[in-house]
Amino acid sequence: MIDLLTEFPELPRTVLRDIKKTVDLGFKEFSRAYGESIEGFFYPLLKLLVFIEDVLIATPWPIIIGIVAGLGYWATRSYKLVMGVIVALFVVGLFGMWEDTMETSGIIIVSTLVSILIGIPLGIAMSKSNTAQSIVTPILDFMQTLPPFVYLVPVVMLLGIGKVPGLIAVVVYAVPPVVRLTNLGIREVDKEIIEAAESFGATPRQKLYKVQIPLAMPTIFAGINQTIMMALAMVIIASMIGVKGLGLEVLRSITNQYLALGLLNGAAIVVIAIIFDRISQAYGKRIQEHRKGGHH
Amino acid sequence: MSKTKIKIENLYKIFGRNSKSSIELVQNGMSKDELLEKKGHVLGLNDINMSIEESSVHVVMGLSGSGKSTLIRHINRLIDPTDGIVEVDGQDITKLDAIGLNEFRKNKTGMVFQRFGLLPHLNILDNVTFGLDIKKVDKSISHPKAMDWLNQVGLDGYERRYPQELSGGMQQRVGLARALTNDPEILLMDEAFSALDPLIKKDMQDILIDLQKKLKKTIVFITHDLDEALKLGDKIAILKDGFMDQEGTAIDILLDPKTDYVKRFVEDVNRSRVLKAKNIMESHDKIPQDLLNGQKMTLEDDLVLDKFLNKVITEKPSLIEVQSNGNAVGYITADRLSFILQK
Numbered sequence A: 001m002i003d004l005l006t007e008f009p010e011l012p013r014t015v016l017r018d019i020k021k022t023v024d025l026g027f028k029e030f031s032r033a034y035g036e037s038i039e040g041f042f043y044p045l046l047k048l049l050v051f052i053e054d055v056l057i058a059t060p061w062p063i064i065i066g067i068v069a070g071l072g073y074w075a076t077r078s079y080k081l082v083m084g085v086i087v088a089l090f091v092v093g094l095f096g097m098w099e100d101t102m103e104t105s106g107i108i109i110v111s112t113l114v115s116i117l118i119g120i121p122l123g124i125a126m127s128k129s130n131t132a133q134s135i136v137t138p139i140l141d142f143m144q145t146l147p148p149f150v151y152l153v154p155v156v157m158l159l160g161i162g163k164v165p166g167l168i169a170v171v172v173y174a175v176p177p178v179v180r181l182t183n184l185g186i187r188e189v190d191k192e193i194i195e196a197a198e199s200f201g202a203t204p205r206q207k208l209y210k211v212q213i214p215l216a217m218p219t220i221f222a223g224i225n226q227t228i229m230m231a232l233a234m235v236i237i238a239s240m241i242g243v244k245g246l247g248l249e250v251l252r253s254i255t256n257q258y259l260a261l262g263l264l265n266g267a268a269i270v271v272i273a274i275i276f277d278r279i280s281q282a283y284g285k286r287i288q289e290h291r292k293g294g295h296h
Numbered sequence B: 001m002s003k004t005k006i007k008i009e010n011l012y013k014i015f016g017r018n019s020k021s022s023i024e025l026v027q028n029g030m031s032k033d034e035l036l037e038k039k040g041h042v043l044g045l046n047d048i049n050m051s052i053e054e055s056s057v058h059v060v061m062g063l064s065g066s067g068k069s070t071l072i073r074h075i076n077r078l079i080d081p082t083d084g085i086v087e088v089d090g091q092d093i094t095k096l097d098a099i100g101l102n103e104f105r106k107n108k109t110g111m112v113f114q115r116f117g118l119l120p121h122l123n124i125l126d127n128v129t130f131g132l133d134i135k136k137v138d139k140s141i142s143h144p145k146a147m148d149w150l151n152q153v154g155l156d157g158y159e160r161r162y163p164q165e166l167s168g169g170m171q172q173r174v175g176l177a178r179a180l181t182n183d184p185e186i187l188l189m190d191e192a193f194s195a196l197d198p199l200i201k202k203d204m205q206d207i208l209i210d211l212q213k214k215l216k217k218t219i220v221f222i223t224h225d226l227d228e229a230l231k232l233g234d235k236i237a238i239l240k241d242g243f244m245d246q247e248g249t250a251i252d253i254l255l256d257p258k259t260d261y262v263k264r265f266v267e268d269v270n271r272s273r274v275l276k277a278k279n280i281m282e283s284h285d286k287i288p289q290d291l292l293n294g295q296k297m298t299l300e301d302d303l304v305l306d307k308f309l310n311k312v313i314t315e316k317p318s319l320i321e322v323q324s325n326g327n328a329v330g331y332i333t334a335d336r337l338s339f340i341l342q343k
Helices: A002-006 A013-058 A061-076 A079-094 A098-128 A130-145 A148-159 A163-187 A191-199 A204-241 A246-256 A259-286 B019-027 B032-039 B068-075 B098-107 B124-128 B130-134 B139-152 B168-181 B198-215 B226-232 B250-255 B260-267 B289-293 B305-315 B334-342
Strands: B004-015 B042-053 B057-061 B083-088 B109-112 B186-190 B218-223 B235-240 B243-248 B296-300 B319-324 B327-332
Touching: A013 A098, A013 A148, A013 A163, A061 A079, A061 A259, A079 A098, A079 A259, A098 A130, A098 A163, A098 A204, A098 A246, A098 A259, A130 A163, A148 A163, A148 A204, A163 A204, A191 A204, A191 B109, A191 B130, A204 A246, A204 A259, A204 B130, A246 A259, B004 B019, B004 B068, B004 B218, B019 B032, B019 B042, B032 B042, B042 B057, B042 B068, B042 B218, B042 B235, B042 B243, B057 B068, B057 B226, B068 B083, B068 B186, B068 B218, B109 B168, B124 B130, B124 B139, B124 B168, B130 B139, B130 B168, B139 B168, B168 B198, B198 B226, B218 B226, B226 B250, B235 B250, B235 B260, B243 B250, B243 B260, B250 B260, B296 B305, B305 B334
Parallel strands: B057 B218, B057 B235, B109 B186, B186 B218, B296 B319
Antiparallel strands: B004 B042, B004 B083, B235 B243, B319 B327
16 A cells, blocks of 8 residues: 555556557558658658758858848848858858858758748648647647657658758757747738728638738748747757758767867857848848838 | 618527527527526627618617627628528628629628728738729729729828828728729728727718718718717618617607617707708708798708808798709708707
8 A cells, every 4th residue: 555655556567568669669660661652752852952052062152151141131231230140150161160050051941941831831721720720739739848859769760860850850840830820920810901801802812812921921920930940959959860060060079078169069050040030030020011100 | 762772681690609599589589688698699680670772871870789890791791690681782692602792792892990901011002902903903904993092082192101101090091992992882881980080080071971972872881979870871770789779860860769778879969060951851842832932041951050050040031942962952941940959
């Protein structure tokens, strides 16, 4: 009796072992049977990722800095930000991290694109149906609270180590904000404006493209911004399963206790994070401008 | 008499899950409160019957919660009825499918909203052409139309601005222009001027009256303001708790309020300021012959009593002839005038 209170009534060791074994074996069998076709399915993604990385690395560095500075100016109209971008990228290159930075940027760009491609339609579907919302929301909660290390395991078992499994892990981790905020943005659109569109005989499709998505755009953009930030965080962890770039160097510095290497690569990640964040946020604000009033 | 444009018959709206089941209870006289308590259903409209004449302004008046906004949304079916018939030009629109309903909305109705319902991401011109864009009308046709309407509501030069840059009154002019650009036969105005401050509100009412003289649309106008109802309405329906309390012309309602609710509304109205000559005149055919010999005074039919009382007192005409566009349409006697003002 006392035993029952002090010791948690666990399942018998053999049962636990059998459960784990069954799951492991089952999944292994699944990945043996379908692993190749799943890999085949993701092949275009790999091509895209490699292509973007190649382009970023092959393009002469002054052109890349010029493009990023230009984007920064276009989005923010701030010379201070542009100067900051140029100096920071220059320093990153000076310390020998240019190629890694480009590689990391490449995977961020691709994983953000994939997240948007999955997240926006899913968010729209959620906004249209309460059933869809009540199914997807707990899944998103689960994805966001599950420690990222845990879902590296099935991804690796299924696809092995490499760029694509890394990319998938990043997308799984980064997609929830854009889904949530697309859903929220569309649901938040003023009911009277929706009624106005309906009163003119707008079809559901016209309503979506002419009213709901444009009005939800600032919120959707906040989601994309968060997705980019989450992708940046995950890209470091994903280095454990074969994603190259700055994250791998950070991982190396942890295992070898290289303080300087760790700090430098960490700083380079911060630089990319700030650049992506400022540009996407400023763009999100710009599309909101008309709604706030003021004169042009 | 002109023909009926919109006919509403035995219209019920009950909000809540499985609300059809409550119809019978309501028909058997269950009250709004009782229904809410027993079934959790909210009674929105209770056996509404109305017929709205073509080219008239029909005002639906009531306080908040009276069901007036619910009622107007049945005319373009932004809300589906629980039971009853809504006929427009003899067609029961409650039977339309999704495609038919969109066609109906595109061609027959235009709506103006209390908080304007403009699209903040589009400039004024694109807001005004919105209805035509939905109909996929080419910009080369829709732009000139929109510019013409912007001009008519006094907003030329603002077409490239954005809604947030405009004042409330200007935004509502855009809302009006947007509805009119579609050239609907029926204009639905849901508390269209209620969000505006008093002076702007008066301007907008005058704009609407002026436009209506030319356009002759069938207008359904929702308001909680009796003065506005009396000023605009050819006919006024007063709604309370989803019931139609009384329906009639301004003079019917002012002189003969049927219920306590309507009486309380009417008490504080300054009749000489809201009634127009046409509201109190008697038919021209029935002019008593003996009055024709005395001194005659003529005035326009939409003149408010206040504006001609002084003249009547000083000139003491034996007959006031009411004209519309230069044609005699009716007459007012001194007795009639004092009766109206004293009752």
